[in-house]
Amino acid sequence: MLKELAKFKGFSAKNLPKEEPFAPGHRACQGCGEVLALRLALKALGMNVIAVSATGCMEIISSPFPYTSWRVPWIHIAFENAAAVASGVEAALKVLKRKGRFPKNRRVDVVVFAGDGGTGDIGLQALSGALERGHDFVYICLDNEAYMNTGVQRSGCTPYGAMTTTSPPGKKSFGQMTWKKNVPAIAAAHGIPYVATATPAFFLDLMNKVKKAALVNGPAYVHVYAPCPTGWGSKGEDSIRLAKLAVETRIFPLYEVIEGKYYITRKITKPKPVEEYLKLQRRFRHLTEEHIREIQQRVDAEYERLLRLAECL
Amino acid sequence: MPKGKDTALMSWKEVPFGCYILESGNSVKFKTGDWRSFRPVLDKEKCIKCGQCYIMCPDMSYNQDEEGYYIVDLTYCKGCGICASVCPKGAITMVVEEV
Numbered sequence: 379m380l381k382e383l384a385k386f387k388g389f390s391a392k393n394l395p396k397e398e399p400f401a402p403g404h405r406a407c408q409g410c411g412e413v414l415a416l417r418l419a420l421k422a423l424g425m426n427v428i429a430v431s432a433t434g435c436m437e438i439i440s441s442p443f444p445y446t447s448w449r450v451p452w453i454h455i456a457f458e459n460a461a462a463v464a465s466g467v468e469a470a471l472k473v474l475k476r477k478g479r480f481p482k483n484r485r486v487d488v489v490v491f492a493g494d495g496g497t498g499d500i501g502l503q504a505l506s507g508a509l510e511r512g513h514d515f516v517y518i519c520l521d522n523e524a525y526m527n528t529g530v531q532r533s534g535c536t537p538y539g540a541m542t543t544t545s546p547p548g549k550k551s552f553g554q555m556t557w558k559k560n561v562p563a564i565a566a567a568h569g570i571p572y573v574a575t576a577t578p579a580f581f582l583d584l585m586n587k588v589k590k591a592a593l594v595n596g597p598a599y600v601h602v603y604a605p606c607p608t609g610w611g612s613k614g615e616d617s618i619r620l621a622k623l624a625v626e627t628r629i630f631p632l633y634e635v636i637e638g639k640y641y642i643t644r645k646i647t648k649p650k651p652v653e654e655y656l657k658l659q660r661r662f663r664h665l666t667e668e669h670i671r672e673i674q675q676r677v678d679a680e681y682e683r684l685l686r687l688a689e690c691l
Numbered sequence: 692m693p694k695g696k697d698t699a700l701m702s703w704k705e706v707p708f709g710c711y712i713l714e715s716g717n718s719v720k721f722k723t724g725d726w727r728s729f730r731p732v733l734d735k736e737k738c739i740k741c742g743q744c745y746i747m748c749p750d751m752s753y754n755q756d757e758e759g760y761y762i763v764d765l766t767y768c769k770g771c772g773i774c775a776s777v778c779p780k781g782a783i784t785m786v787v788e789e790v
């Protein structure tokens with residue numbers, strides 16, 4: 379166990395922080411799971427943060443001029459370089475502390491919020507560089523499985539079979555033809571101290587993981603599953619239900635990778651069939667039984683692989 | 692036809708240099724409650740004060756009262772129905788918003 383985490387007792391339903399570093403009046407769609415994940419992450423981090431946002435839904439809905447939903451210092455940056463900018467912020471803080479222009483013992487967490495497109499596709503090399511250089515920061519990917527802000531285009535994180543405007547099903551296509559890119563595994567491959575996956579449905583788990591990510595020295599990466607009713611064709615009220623089902627079907631397993639060792643944080647012994655999850659979303663409505671079987675097989679195999687990683691390493 | 696200057700937030704001459712917003716969290720002035728077509732209604736008899744509705748609301752609409760109940764503030768509530776769907780006791784019902 380990392381020594382930075384030894385003292386952390388974890389949040390509980392009874393001692394949730396009251397502060398809301400993210401203000402209401404934001405313009406996320408009704409039932410947006412991504413803004414809920416953002417709210418929970420910031421609640422866990424508290425007010426002593428500098429947030430860096432790549433362009434994407436969360437930037438757009440939080441900052442239409444002349445309003446801002448941010449109650450903490452926030453910098454909006456281009457689509458592809460959030461991790462590079464966070465690196466600069468972290469380096470600047472170090473220098474200011476060294477020069478005595480910022481209190482040495484004041485703890486400030488530098489945190490990135492970026493979408494799946496901004497993380498797994500266009501921002502991947504900036505992310506890789508920042509992880510490899512070892513900056514002390516937290517990178518939170520809010521994964522709604524497509525480029526939602528610009529109108530639902532497929533990304534590398536879009537799941538197999540999903541309908542998006544650039545992976546439309548039709549005579550020659552069944553939707554997204556590739557399997558979801560495993561970005562947490564890419565982050566873990568950098569040998570950074572802390573990687574985790576989380577979902578707003580298990581809010582304490584999410585908040586604890588984000589807090590741990592901030593507490594560790596060096597880079598930390600948290601991949602958060604974020605239901606998007608608008609892009610997925612699901613009901614706003616179902617966002618939490620879907621976030622839970624994604625875990626219960628083993629589609630989105632919850633785990634941590636601490637210093638290279640995998641720990642499954644919620645073991646699913648009796649998984650629900652993937653169909654239960656798929657059928658609540660319009661983006662999967664066109665799938666045939668054959669496709670669903672294929673998805674089930676893939677999910678089973680991936681979970682097996684994860685179990686082996688958690689046991690053998 | 693209303694003129695631009697009557698409907699615009701401000702004239703371009705008043706836009707601060709760099710489009711800075713100097714007041715943190717001022718989106719609280721933008722009341723998203725008027726997006727709502729359904730409204731959550733609480734039945735206190737059934738409520739066990741667990742706070743699920745409070746923590747799962749994407750629009751930070753719940754506050755706890757002196758008795759410990761979580762009460763919705765409709766100023767920002769968009770009527771998504773998440774609170775009603777996560778309540779373990781079925782204490783919240785979504786009803787059609789009156790106009």
Ligand SMILES: Cc1ncc(C[n+]2csc(CCOP(=O)(O)OP(=O)(O)O)c2C)c(N)n1
Nearest residue numbers: 433434435457493494495496524525526527
């Ligand atoms: C270099 C560049 N290319 C394209 C865009 C347009 N653009 C802005 S946000 C966005 C999609 C964001 O997707 P994602 O990162 O998944 O975030 P989401 O909106 O889904 O939360 C795109 C394509 C841009 N701003 N900059």
Ligand code: SF4
Nearest residue numbers: 406407410435606608
């Ligand atoms: S498009 Fe999706 S992620 Fe973006 S604000 Fe709407 S629900 Fe949230």
Ligand code: SF4
Nearest residue numbers: 738739741742744778
């Ligand atoms: S979720 Fe239901 S039971 Fe829990 S506090 Fe809210 S209304 Fe009461």
Ligand code: SF4
Nearest residue numbers: 748768769771772774
């Ligand atoms: S309906 Fe949605 S926005 Fe309104 S209080 Fe419930 S969870 Fe919050």
Ligand SMILES: [Mg+2]
Nearest residue numbers: 493494524526
């Ligand atoms: Mg996205």
